C-alpha cells in the first residue's frame with residue numbers, strides 16, 4: 001500500500017505540499033497514528049508497528065535491489081529498521097540518518113485534539129511525536145527512498161536507522177543495535193534530532209550533549225525513639241542542612257567556544273553579550289534572557305539538582321540514615337573524579353561524614369564542527385533558509401551520543417521555520433498539543449536532500 005498522495009487528498013490541508021514533501025507529511029501522519037508510546041516498560045513502544053509502515057513506504061525503493069533492509073527486534077515488538085542504500089565507492093562516507101520511532105506518553109486531558117490522530121489542520125500536523133522526532137524520521141525515510149529511486153546510485157552508503165526506545169534510554173534500540181548488530185549500523189557520520197531551531201538569524205545544529213553523573217549522598221544521624229528525641233540527631237535534619245547548602249552553593253560557570261557561539265548568535269545587545277561572556281557576571285545577567293535563561297544556565301555549567309529524598313522507615317523512629325539523589329549534568333570533558341571533587345567543594349564542611357555513591361550515567365559527548373558533514377549542513381541551511389548555522393550543546397541526551405561515543409561525528413539536525421525559537425521548540429517537545437508546520441517539514445526535507453547529494457554524490 002502506498003502512502004503517496006495521502007496528504008494532498010486530505011480535506012483539511014491548507015498549505016499544500018507536493019512530491020516528496022507531501023509524501024513525508026503523509027508518512028509522518030501515519031507514524032503518529034501508530035502511537036508507539038514508550039512509558040519505559042519493555043512491553044510498551046511496540047515500534048514494530050511503525051517499522052511495518054516504513055517497510056511499506058520503502059517497498060518501491062527496496063524493489064530496485066539497491067536497498068538492503070533489516071528488521072531487528074531486541075524484545076517482542078521492540079523492532080528497529082535498518083535500511084542501507086549501497087554506494088558504489090568503498091572509500092566514500094557512509095551517512096547515517098538516525099531517527100527514533102517511539103514517543104513519550106500523553107495526558108489526553110491537556111490536548112485540544114486527538115494526540116494520535118495525525119490531523120493536518122491549517123498547515124500543521126498534530127500529534128504526539130510530530131516534533132520529537134517523527135517529522136525527521138519521516139523525512140529521513142523519504143530522502144533514502146528518493147536517493148534509491150534516482151537514476152544513479154550514490155557514491156557512499158545512505159543508512160536509515162529507524163530505532164526503538166530512544167525515549168526509554170535506548171536499551172532496546174540504539175544501544176542494543178550497536179552491541180548486537182554493529183555491522184548493520186556501521187556508518188562514518190550521522191544526523192539525528194535536536195536541531196533546526198532559530199537563534200537570532202542563525203539555525204542551531206546540535207554538536208554536543210551534556211552528560212549525566214548522578215550521585216547518591218548517604219547521610220548518617222544518631223537514631224532514637226521519636227517519643228524521647230533528646231540526644232538523638234535525626235538524619236532528616238542533616239538531609240535538610242545538606243539540601244539548604246545545595247540550594248545556596250552552585251558550581252561556577254565553565255564557558256567554552258560553544259557558549260561564545262551561542263551568545264554571538266542569540267544575544268543582540270553588546271553590553272549583555274559582554275556580561276554573559278564573563279563567568280563572574282554571567283549569573284546576574286541570566287534574568288535578562290527571558291525564555292532562554294534556563295537553557296543558558298544549563299549549558300554554561302555543571303548542574304546539580306536534588307531529586308529523590310529518603311529518610312526514616314517508621315513514624316515513631318528517628319532515622320539513622322537519609323539519602324539525597326542528585327541529578328548531575330556534566331560538560332564535555334568532565335571526569336567522574338572531577339564531579340566528586342566539585343561535589344565535595346559544594347558541600348564544604350558538611351562533606352566530611354557524607355558518603356558519595358555513583359548512580360548510573362553517561363559521559364557528555366561532542367563532535368567537532370569542522371567536519372565535511374558539518375560543512376555540508378552549513379551549505380544546505382544557507383541555500384534553503386539563507387541563514388548561518390550555530391553549533392550548540394543540548395542540555396539533555398539523545399541517541400546521537402551513542403554514535404559519538406564510537407567516534408562517529410553526529411549532529412542534531414532539523415531546519416524549522418523562522419518563528420521556531422529554541423523556547424518554542426522546547427515547549428513543543430513532550431508538551432501538550434505537539435504539532436509541526438508543513439513549512440518546517442518541507443525546509444528540513446529540502447536541506448536533507450542537499451546534504452545527501454553533497455556528501456554522497
Ligand SMILES: [Zn+2]
Nearest residue numbers: 132133166193
Ligand atoms: Zn527525540
